[in-house]
Amino acid sequence: MVAESALLHGSDGELAHGPKLAHHFETMEKQVHAARFGVWVFLGSESLLFAALFGGYSVYRTLNESAFALCSRELNLTMGTLNTLLLITSSFTVALAGYFIHHDKHRASAFMIFLSILMGFGFLIIKGFEWTADFHEGALPGKFFHLEGIPQAGGSQFFSLYFLLTGLHAAHVIIGMGLLAWAMNKVIRRRVSSRYDLPVEVSGLYWHLVDLIWIFLYPLLYLV
Amino acid sequence: MSQPSNVERDEQFLETPPLTEVKVPRRNYLNDGTTVRSWLLTLDHKRIAIMYLVLTMVGFLLGGVFALLIRIKLLTPGPWLFSANAYNRLFTMHGVVMIFLFLIPAIPGVFGNFLLPLMLGAKDVAFPKLNLFSVYLYLAGAALALWGLVHGGADTGWTFYTPYSTTTPAQVVPILLGAFILGFSSIVTGLNFIVTVHTMRAPGLTWFKLPLFVWGIYATAIIQVIATPVLGMVLLLVAVERSFGFGIFDPSRGGDPVLFEHLFWFYSHPAVYIMILPAMGVVSEVVACFSHNRPYGYKVIAYSSLGIAFIGFLGWGHHMFVSGESVFIAGAFSFLTMLVGVFSAAKTFSWVGTMYKGSVDFKTPFAYIVGFLFFFVFGGMTGVAVATLPLDVHWHDTYFIVAHFHFIMVGAAVMAYMAAVHYWFPLMFGKKYSERWGLSGAFFTFVGFVVTFFPQFLLGNEGMPRRYYQYPDHFQVLNVVSTVGSWILAMGVGVTLLTLIYALIAGEPAEKNSWGSRGFEWRADCPPITHNFDTQPVIGPHDGPYSYHLTHGTASEAKHGS
């Protein structure tokens, strides 16, 4: 089917609450579909950023099984579990935000996003407490590691990986919170609706990725 | 609007193009807005391609200068001209610049960007702003790496092996960070291309009607998106270890240097397929056009592109045969590496088959492709040779390896790049270059290439190690030959560049589709207008990018009408 020339020149593509149709897409549906696919490819790429660290983890755990187990017991399991529950719930609220926007319930949707951002803050605060405790105890990476009773080599590698993994993850949490705030702004200003919800979807997908990564980090770091 | 019938549209290629009064169309993407701002903030994929052309060409010349300096030093076996330290930095920066500033970004950034929308019948790539962002990422990464170079540069080799890279006092961190940012430019480009190919094909353009260049770019983009983040992270780990002493790869802290190599080569081996797959795509296009024949095995080439992309991920350990990895795993990697040869060979047979019973027009692009085929076969076969574990024990870290990968990277990839530049030059600039000078440039490039790199196989087999500042006297003759070859090669590149620059300034205007190609991109004007097409192209059921079977007689008949 050949698209209408009006749409080709992008003049009629404006939705009541959405952005303009870009000149190189024939229909809004294609533009949204391409954007969504683009986000998925980006998520795939981002998850491979963690791959190098997971690779290092798998090698060093194989070599230092017992040291890793001992170090894992040094972590605060309560805080780690709490963080896990927090992120899972924030994923739930983000999903609900998408649900509400499909029903054009903008206030409920914005509130859900707000809760998610709040839980993100909670996650970071708890992480901050954990890290501070680690600094005091000597559960530190590399040459700074000095915990009693744990082999130096394994302990040093565990905590290098621990700080790198949780640090990289925390950076993604911060970026995710930024994206959610941007989406929330769009919802409040009524620039998204059941017909066009891309900002909510994009930030939601990114946030779910952040949750996904933590789902794997939790048992690998806290439950060895 | 009425669409011309398939027969009528095919016949437009049989009509005699006007041989007089040929002008570059008045409004095209080059003169549509001439301010600096209109270029720096452009969202037009063609302008972005030209920016990549300039940037990657600068990278190529810079890397080439480093290579010439290395070869000049190697005229004599003993200390001469500059220190060993400077030599280490030179070969490191030669590798970093050639790989990250030229080979990885060039064909996708220049020709992928320029041609993909044209070949798909689209007005632009899926995310034009992201495309512009990738150029600025390239600039930022390049600037950071060159800043490091100016302040001494790294001396670790482009492979940054630990523990030397984590302990050397050289300026490694800016180069690591520069490479990290360049990696993101590559990821963004790959992402853009994947989404573009999936979502922006013209109506009627099914996957198996795509030009083979698109298949090559698509397979490359998959590798870019999957492999590059791993490199980014491992380079960051080296930077972190240098800056904060984490000891991730430090044996005294339980770290494993071989782990660095695993993580590094997990990207860097697929990276060589990022370099060669687009080149292979170019070869498919040029062979089909200048043989006036459909590709001999279209699906073979298309599937082989994907096959190379996937198998390319399986063999990285062949770089570590003698680094201390387990012999069992080395054997596995040896086997897995050789599998890629199957797909490469299949493609080579297809290309040669395309020429068979075709009507060959021996122009400059085709000349470069002949060079490609010859050198690719040599380079590929030596690849299978060094993939053989016991043989590599002898050849590893010698000039044999250097020769092997230069045969592929220069003999194949650079030749394909030159072919692409000459083939699509009329489309990109609306001008013609001098065939005589183009062929001369190609000739000197070939001769120079062979004289430079063939002796290196012999040197390596006799045991001359790579990256060495000094060498035993009995290697000198071959080294001198190789250096003289590098001068001939430089001359070939110089002649080529001057020919093209002259053509840009004072060349004859090119008429539309001067090669008589059936490719989709040639249906646009030469040069194309900013939005590529006035009306959305539609691909009919009998239409395709290689419909050469619809002509009768020789190439010249097809071009000028019988």
Add this chain to the structure above:
Amino acid sequence: MSNATTAHAKPPPAFSRYVLVWVALLVLTVVTYSVAHMHRGPFSLLVAMLIACTKATLVGLFFMHLWDEKGLNRIVLLMAAVFLGLMILLDVSDVKTRFAPALPPSVEVPIPER
């Protein structure tokens, strides 16, 4: 391709589905926590990873809407996982079969129960 401009042609999923998935995730978290406190054996890592993969699949299918969407987006994360698995498999195999003196130093001590 249809000319519809709506982002989703189908009706959106029910509220209850999100709640069920959330509860399932919470339950699985409790399960993985409890299992870690039981006897630690050679399969503890495998079990933990299986539970994690289940949780991840739930998030991917229902929170990220892969259950409702067409095939293309589904394979992206799967492909990433395949390549990650490949890297881990070969790296760990290397370490497990390497000539021992070529390995970095490591010390084994007894692992206490939680």
